[in-house]
Amino acid sequence: MDVTSTSVLLVDDDPMVRNGLRMVLRADPGIVVTGEAGNGRQAIDQTRELRPDVVLMDLQMPVMDGVAATRELRRLPDPPAVLVLTTFHLDTYIVDALAAGAAGYLLKDIPPTEIARAVQLAAAGESVFSATVTQRLVQRVANPAADPATRAARDALASLTEREREVAEAVAAGKSNATIASEMFMSEATVKTHVSRILTKTKSQNRVQVALAVYRSRA
Structure with a gap:
């Protein structure tokens, strides 16, 4: 292969x-x-x-x-x-x-x-x-009554820095690292570092779960 x-x-x-x-x-x-x-x-x-x-x-x-x-x-x-x-x-x-x-x-x-x-x-x-x-x-995640994880998501997002929150919002919008880097005037390596920190702080396994946390925090 x-x-x-x-x-x-x-x-x-x-x-x-x-x-x-x-x-x-x-x-x-x-x-x-x-x-x-x-x-x-x-x-x-x-x-x-x-x-x-x-x-x-x-x-x-x-x-x-x-x-x-x-x-x-x-x-x-x-x-x-x-x-x-x-x-x-x-x-x-x-x-x-x-x-x-x-x-x-x-x-x-x-x-x-x-x-x-x-x-x-x-x-x-x-x-x-x-x-x-x-x-x-x-x-689904916009309805607090349907998803008990809303408060936890808000707490997790509140732990992010302002820049990390911006990157998390971009991840939730389905943007790639390359797109985020271009729009926010950062290198892809810097974006990857931010994403890694976001994953740790929100206890997420991947970008999908970061997106879930963002959507829940908006409820």
Whole structure:
């Protein structure tokens, strides 16, 4: 495998879906599908063996579902980015998956080319959402009655410096490090330092959870 390639593990209990995803991703010369799994338990075993950069994860599967598997994967040393790809867009699925540490949440009706792009973005540490998911997520976390974590999010955001808060807001808006650096007249290295501090102060695993904290703090 080319050292510059992004390695992907496909996780879905439907072999036909995995076959379709494999064909889509193989069309991108920068992506290599290194393995497949039919349930969450297999996904964990395969990840330990193959060490993929990204795990493309379904949610409803036998033996172990995608949320439980995501939670376990994110606990591994040097964990992969987990990108959920599913047909389910209920609030509970979305929030549970992101709380478990998923780097993004996509619906299976997105164009095939967007799947490859999302994989590359997730591997680079970015966050990716389907438009429908973004709308539901904002509606969910904007309602304090629906989300008891609002006060904790406000406390976490209050611990940030003014500059860190600006970067956190940009992360929540889905902006990349390069874009943030350009707009705020900083180097990408400085942006990465700010993001690292934000992750620590908000006790977030990734940029998605930073975004959740920002949205909750606005409620």
